[in-house]
Amino acid sequence: MTAPQKPNSFRNGPDETGHFGMFGGRFVAETLMPNILELEAAYEAAKADPEFERELRSYATHYVGRPSPLYYAERLTEHVRETAGAGQGAKIYLKRDELNHTGAHKVNNVLGQILLARRMGKKRIIAETGAGQHGVATATLCARFGLECIVYMGAVDVERQKPNVFRMEMLGATVVPCQSGSKTLKDAMNEALRDWVTNVETTFYCIGTVAGPHPYPAMVRDFQCVIGEEVRWQMQEAEGRGPDSLIAAIGGGSNAIGLFHPFLDDENVEIYGVEAAGRGIDTGEHAASITGGKPGVLHGNRTYLLMDGDGQITEAHSISAGLDYPGIGPEHSWLADVGRVTYTSATDKEALDAFQLMSKLEGIIPALEPSHAIAKAVEIAAGKPRDHIMVINLCGRGDKDIFTVAEHLRGGL
Amino acid sequence: MTARIDARFAKARAEGRAALVTYVMAGDPDPETALAVIRALPAAGADIIEVGLPFTDPMADGPAIQASGLRALKAGQDTAGTIDLVRRFRDGDAHTPIILMGYFNPIYQYGVERFLADAKAAGVDGLIVVDLPPEEDAELCLPALEAGLAFIRLATPTTDDKRLPAVLANTAGFVYYVSITGITGAATPDFGKVASAVERIKRHTDLPVVVGFGVKTGAHAAAIAQGADGVVVGTALVSALERSLVDGAAGPGTVEAVTGLVGELAAGVRSVAKG
Numbered sequence: 001m002t003a004p005q006k007p008n009s010f011r012n013g014p015d016e017t018g019h020f021g022m023f024g025g026r027f028v029a030e031t032l033m034p035n036i037l038e039l040e041a042a043y044e045a046a047k048a049d050p051e052f053e054r055e056l057r058s059y060a061t062h063y064v065g066r067p068s069p070l071y072y073a074e075r076l077t078e079h080v081r082e083t084a085g086a087g088q089g090a091k092i093y094l095k096r097d098e099l100n101h102t103g104a105h106k107v108n109n110v111l112g113q114i115l116l117a118r119r120m121g122k123k124r125i126i127a128e129t130g131a132g133q134h135g136v137a138t139a140t141l142c143a144r145f146g147l148e149c150i151v152y153m154g155a156v157d158v159e160r161q162k163p164n165v166f167r168m169e170m171l172g173a174t175v176v177p178c179q180s181g182s183k184t185l186k187d188a189m190n191e192a193l194r195d196w197v198t199n200v201e202t203t204f205y206c207i208g209t210v211a212g213p214h215p216y217p218a219m220v221r222d223f224q225c226v227i228g229e230e231v232r233w234q235m236q237e238a239e240g241r242g243p244d245s246l247i248a249a250i251g252g253g254s255n256a257i258g259l260f261h262p263f264l265d266d267e268n269v270e271i272y273g274v275e276a277a278g279r280g281i282d283t284g285e286h287a288a289s290i291t292g293g294k295p296g297v298l299h300g301n302r303t304y305l306l307m308d309g310d311g312q313i314t315e316a317h318s319i320s321a322g323l324d325y326p327g328i329g330p331e332h333s334w335l336a337d338v339g340r341v342t343y344t345s346a347t348d349k350e351a352l353d354a355f356q357l358m359s360k361l362e363g364i365i366p367a368l369e370p371s372h373a374i375a376k377a378v379e380i381a382a383g384k385p386r387d388h389i390m391v392i393n394l395c396g397r398g399d400k401d402i403f404t405v406a407e408h409l410r411g412g413l
Numbered sequence: 414m415t416a417r418i419d420a421r422f423a424k425a426r427a428e429g430r431a432a433l434v435t436y437v438m439a440g441d442p443d444p445e446t447a448l449a450v451i452r453a454l455p456a457a458g459a460d461i462i463e464v465g466l467p468f469t470d471p472m473a474d475g476p477a478i479q480a481s482g483l484r485a486l487k488a489g490q491d492t493a494g495t496i497d498l499v500r501r502f503r504d505g506d507a508h509t510p511i512i513l514m515g516y517f518n519p520i521y522q523y524g525v526e527r528f529l530a531d532a533k534a535a536g537v538d539g540l541i542v543v544d545l546p547p548e549e550d551a552e553l554c555l556p557a558l559e560a561g562l563a564f565i566r567l568a569t570p571t572t573d574d575k576r577l578p579a580v581l582a583n584t585a586g587f588v589y590y591v592s593i594t595g596i597t598g599a600a601t602p603d604f605g606k607v608a609s610a611v612e613r614i615k616r617h618t619d620l621p622v623v624v625g626f627g628v629k630t631g632a633h634a635a636a637i638a639q640g641a642d643g644v645v646v647g648t649a650l651v652s653a654l655e656r657s658l659v660d661g662a663a664g665p666g667t668v669e670a671v672t673g674l675v676g677e678l679a680a681g682v683r684s685v686a687k688g
């Protein structure tokens with residue numbers, strides 16, 4: 001592959017056919033195409049309507065609880081400085097999207113999509129979920145607006161994320177366990193697409209990450225950009241200037257793109273995405289699509305994927321159900337190829353250590369997903385000067401993960 | 414480019430009937446049995462054969478074809494093996510059109526140019542790639558036409574008159590009308606609606622229109638054959654094959670399980686006289 005040309009701006013994508021460089025696109029069955037075009041038109045109309053913006057802001061403030069705080073993690077910073085060289089150790093802030101209603105960044109996107117579904121007159125909502133956070137957020141907004149909600153979830157994930165399954169059921173959603181393939185997020189997405197193709201007239205598919213056919217990667221990103229936009233003014237208030245680096249965990253990559261996108265054209269801001277290295281990249285048991293995959297086509301878009309030589313999709317592995325997906329959003333694939341964002345990875349073990357570190361030092365139990373970002377942030381921060389300001393996206397809280405973590409640390413609760 | 418396909422539809426027309434298009438998965442339950450099944454299809458009454466390219470994540474297929482693909486992959490089937498299967502079939506049959514049907518990623522990984530050259534050389538006549546709508550024609554459709562392979566497009570109940578011309582624009586060989594909004598092997602279509610949809614498509618094209626998804630019996634095939642130029646059956650055959658397996662492997666009656674049903678479907682198609 002030849003190196004893609006550097007664009008004038010990193011924030012102009014996708015083009016009108018939904019491509020970020022060679023990535024993205026609309027690789028879907030014909031049955032869905034008219035619907036996807038309808039969705040694109042509806043989203044464009046909503047974006048141009050100040051009333052949609054007003055409604056979105058109002059619910060974000062009063063229902064979700066935005067803005068989420070930007071918090072100086074003093075003890076984590078001290079911890080880094082203890083081990084760093086003289087004068088080293090960046091000042092670390094946490095963007096606390098785990099404090100959102102429903103406990104993760106997922107609700108930012110779901111709120112936008114559900115308000116859009118209402119505008120389009122769709123009364124039946126389907127979603128796929130891995131860790132269950134997107135499912136919970138979707139079930140929550142469907143309860144709030146009286147919409148039917150069906151959530152597809154891999155059978156393995158149903159097992160390891162029981163609290164979220166119960167939560168969704170309490171909220172009135174139907175959770176459908178998927179028994180096919182690896183029984184995780186990718187299979188849940190297959191089932192959701194099969195439902196959509198069957199019930200295309202009545203149903204709105206609320207995708208949980210910046211993947212899928214155009215316009216989803218761009219639309220979900222736009223709804224998540226509130227994260228980075230808040231960081232910009234909050235950091236100005238806190239420090240009188242912008243951040244020097246941003247870091248976030250990446251499964252599909254919606255929390256990361258939400259933090260990164262507003263800063264992509266700020267040349268001096270270093271940006272790091274952290275994929276799940278599972279048991280280690282060299283073991284093959286991981287979920288790091290950019291680090292360990294290659295470009296392919298799945299679930300409506302071209303992007304980096306985990307696959308064998310024949311193009312068969314391989315099973316991802318991560319301790320974190322939310323990162324356990326063999327692909328990544330197409331815009332991340334493009335940002336990796338053009339070199340604007342540095343993609344790295346953290347293992348299950350590193351994430352577990354970071355989970356405990358954050359809990360003990362800051363009194364914040366993070367989800368296993370952002371624990372991957374915390375693990376790498378601590379490493380990177382140690383190599384930065386003390387006046388370097390870093391922001392970690394703390395995109396979810398860890399309540400849902402306590403069973404998994406207990407299992408790993410002491411064989412169960 | 415579409416000589417074999419055109420000849421088959423002309424032959425069926427001359428016989429005053431619709432064509433029977435049968436789908437089976439390459440490599441299910443193992444490469445040799447799959448070849449034996451495919452070789453037996455024309456004599457059983459199949460006019461055109463669709464050969465499934467196995468894929469781990471067939472988003473538009475129901476559980477039967479999904480399971481069939483996974484059996485094939487487990488038995489070691491890959492894209493090169495599927496092309497080889499066609500080559501071996503073609504050695505003994507110069508006339509039955511072969512259409513490869515599947516998803517884009519295995520083709521993309523094989524390499525589009527190489528895939529088209531190898532498929533053409535092996536005697537493939539056309540391609541159906543479910544996840545390539547007209548919006549992505551540059552990926553495979555246009556190169557396929559250039560390489561002399563028909564790219565057969567799916568039209569669906571959601572493809573309205575406004576969109577039909579785009580769907581038909583680069584289609585060759587025939588048009589495949591998907592009888593339902595849904596996945597393969599799910600609901601039985603409303604035959605009245607299908608007939609009017611076929612009529613609608615025929616107003617836009619001179620190509621033969623075949624209908625598939627949800628056709629399970631000879632009676633279904635007969636009902637579809639009233640209006641359509643061809644009837645496609647896939648899931649029912651794949652399911653018949655699955656039922657014939659013994660402990661997941663080919664059983665003594667595997668080939669006959671498929672050909673027996675093909676015979677019934679062919680009789681259904683032939684029971685409807687067309688002018």
